[in-house]
Amino acid sequence: xxxxxxxxxxxxxxxxxxxxxxxxxxxxxxxxxxxxxxxxxxxxxxxxxxxxxxxxxxxxxxxxxxxxxxxxxxxxxxxxxxxxxxxxxxxxxxxxxxxxxxxxxxxxxxxxxxxxxxxxxxxxxxxxxxxxxxxxxxxxxxxxxxxxxxxxxxxxxxxxxxxxxxxxxxxxxxxxxxxxxxxxxxxxxxxxxxxxxxxxxxxxxxxxxxxxxx
Amino acid sequence: xxxxxxxxxxxxxxxxxxxxxxxxxxxxxxxxxxxxxxxxxxxxxxxxxxxxxxxxxxxx
Numbered sequence: 454x455x456x457x458x459x460x461x462x463x464x465x466x467x468x469x470x471x472x473x474x475x476x477x478x479x480x481x482x483x484x485x486x487x488x489x490x491x492x493x494x495x496x497x498x499x500x501x502x503x504x505x506x507x508x509x510x511x512x513x514x515x516x517x518x519x520x521x522x523x524x525x526x527x528x529x530x531x532x533x534x535x536x537x538x539x540x541x542x543x544x545x546x547x548x549x550x551x552x553x554x555x556x557x558x559x560x561x562x563x564x565x566x567x568x569x570x571x572x573x574x575x576x577x578x579x580x581x582x583x584x585x586x587x588x589x590x591x592x593x594x595x596x597x598x599x600x601x602x603x604x605x606x607x608x609x610x611x612x613x614x615x616x617x618x619x620x621x622x623x624x625x626x627x628x629x630x631x632x633x634x635x636x637x638x639x640x641x642x643x644x645x646x647x648x649x650x651x652x653x654x655x656x657x658x659x660x661x662x663x664x665x666x667x
Numbered sequence: 668x669x670x671x672x673x674x675x676x677x678x679x680x681x682x683x684x685x686x687x688x689x690x691x692x693x694x695x696x697x698x699x700x701x702x703x704x705x706x707x708x709x710x711x712x713x714x715x716x717x718x719x720x721x722x723x724x725x726x727x
Contacts (some may be wrong), residue, residue: 498714500707520696552696 483653490653496660501516504557507653511550512645516638523634527597547589555584566658574651579645588641591633594623601626 461476466473516612521539529536558578567575590608594601605623612618680691 498712500710500712501704504707548696552700552703556700556707558702560707 473488482650487653487656491631493657494659496663497657498631501560502657504553508550508553508557509645509649511546511553512641514546515543515550516642518546519634519638527595527630531597551585554585558582561658564658564661568658569655571655571658574648574655577644577648577651579625581641581648584637584640584644588633591629591637594626594629595633597626601662605629 466477468474518539522536522543525533525536525539530540531537560575561578590604593604594608596645605626608623609618612621619633682689682691682694
């Protein structure tokens, strides 16, 4: 039944239509049944494999609390106890995000997680780590207090020495806020999606001893 | 006044060890992360309902 349906679809698919081509590309991103699998190999039953999804969970709280902060505005947390609470949720979810991500990184490094054609999974994770640091940096520059002024004053010479100061001015709080709430989160979410797709395409890396036995 | 009290926090405590200088807060977080990492490796996972057939398929 599935085969005949698939054959019928192939006969009727107009590959000149970009919507059909895009649909086929999206469906081919991960193997069938691997987008949201309900079972995993037996070696995944270890706490060290939990830290990837803990990082994702913390990122969800970061984004949600950031959206609430965007409603109140950048000064909100200075004048409202609710704003202060949401700002603290945002800060501490970021702390957890980085903590979980670094433990995830340690676990994957010591199990050589780039094995088995997983190089792009590893590389996208490393790039994500770097972009996340930049995103958090612009967040500290958006506190609208003496701390953000001090960080900007200390950071400007380092940034300018790289040449990036031509378009990335840490002394411009408006620009830093927009990078923090629009550009960098978009990049982070995009690379997270790429990273997850890579994991789903190639599966969770087995432990080193399991790989040797195979 | 509340915002002033946030600004006027006392200086952090630092540990000096040769060229290494680190705040007690940062060192505590790093130590906690290392402990969490080791626990994740040694503490048994509560349920072991893995799919061995799936594992074999991955290894092929």
